Amino acid sequence: MDRAASPLLAAFEKGTPPRLLRGFSKPDLVPGDPDLELNQPSRDDTADALLTWAGEWGRDWVVIDTHRGATEVVNGALSIAHVVVTPVRLRSSDLDGTEHMVRELADYPVVLIPNFVPPVAPAAEVRRLSRIVAGTPVQVGPLIPAALAVGTRKKRMAITSEDPPGKPLRPVAEALRQVAAFVREYAA
Structure with a gap:
């Protein structure tokens, strides 16, 4: 399977929702990545994008694995979680x-x-x-x-x-x- 090394970062750059990782008996997942910490969008841009993507995904549950620490992406995800x-x-x-x-x-x-x-x-x-x-x-x-x-x-x-x-x-x-x-x- 071909996928982006940093799905969230690629999605922010392209302006399109990241492809969800799906597995048998697992929640849908958007994995985090250390590169995201270095090149992240603002808290508000993160929150807006995640809300838009959530509507496009149409799922009851999606796990967004942000990189550790109090970063802009983490704060954006927290604000809508x-x-x-x-x-x-x-x-x-x-x-x-x-x-x-x-x-x-x-x-x-x-x-x-x-x-x-x-x-x-x-x-x-x-x-x-x-x-x-x-x-x-x-x-x-x-x-x-x-x-x-x-x-x-x-x-x-x-x-x-x-x-x-x-x-x-x-x-x-x-x-x-x-x-x-x-x-x-x-x-x-």
Whole structure:
């Protein structure tokens, strides 16, 4: 399949919607790319383009994977998003960044998803995450458990597409289904 190295950047340059990546049992996706960070349009141009493209795509759900960081493209996408799903590691250094992000993005529909959570969740970090979101509209969704098999998996399909997934991945697949249900309800 022939596709642009930076689909969002190419779409902004051409003024046409990027082609959605589609896969079996996966949401439609427009992938992000580091080149976009260097050559991005303004926040307002991003928001306008995404709204126009959403109408042209005619989909209930499209995942826009922006490059990390508080960039113009990210802010444009945030300004029109129905939900912003953000993975969070329950580690002190990661929670430092999460705390800063929640302060900066509390006005957006942010849902934090604790990720790679060990079998016994670190109580201090769970309490800290609760304190970080306290008093904000930011929500915490279902936990995604750690599973070594995720990092060594060779299949190029969603874990939730397998029926059933391999035994070590079943808790992760179930948690991902819970996240999907949470996000659907949140965005409804």
